[in-house]
Amino acid sequence: MRILHLSDTHLERTDAPNKHGVNATESLRLMLAELRHQRGVDAVVVTGDLANDGAVEAYTALKELVGEFARGLGAPVFYTTGNHDERVAFGKVLGSGHPEPESVLESDSVPEPEVSERAAMSTVGGWRFITLDSLVPGKVHGHLSRAQLNWLRALLRRPAPQGTILAFHHPPITLDVETQRVFGLRNPEELAAVIQGTDVRVVLTGHFHLQLFGFLASVPVWVTPGVVNRIDLTTAPGTERAVRGASASLVELGGATGPLFHTFHARDPRAHETVYELGEERVRSLVRDHG
16 A cells, blocks of 8 residues: 655635645645656545635635646545635535545534534555544644544444544644644544554544654554645754645555554755744743643
């Protein structure tokens, strides 16, 4: 199983630079152009923050760009929500996030179906793809609801022929970085209790705009860097800097030495230029306001 994993495209409602001067659509086009030579790709997974402000126009542009790219590979695309996404607009354009889902979360706790959590399951070549919805409206951090965890637990009771790939936005692992601890998944221990001892082979996430690898309940967790920019952790403790440079990942499962993870970086003449830089006081303010 070969998966191209992208995240954090942050497309705007128009094809124009964002407030930091980065054209997110051009970053995505550049990344997809760099990936055009990949062969044997079985699926494309895009783990959230698809649209920067939840605009229908942004989801439409994303679906067209990534869809055209994936059709050239003969691979399905699976999308998840992120904290910048909006469920109604997401659903209007992308539905459940799966082209032909075999199972979709149905929650009695949300009376309006159009704003319900976007979680679904599909099978590709004997591998089960499950996407979850860690979006907490109006918040930066993520949380997986009890309804989703119960639905996931029920699905995992029956192993898939090859195994399960779990994808959502907020990482359940963090470095010793305050923003990651505060803005990541808030209930990783509840997810760990559900996936421990099951056929989940890998958890794919995004959100941190950098690459990171770890384990949750002995399951490999991969955080792919962002398409719109990446976070540079060489800055002084308590500060944050984002730099230009679109990135994506290749995930290989099922081999004797897998899982394998490889990161691609688009050839951008302005790569590594500073997009924004936050001092200690600004970071403390963000943590205080959103933590």
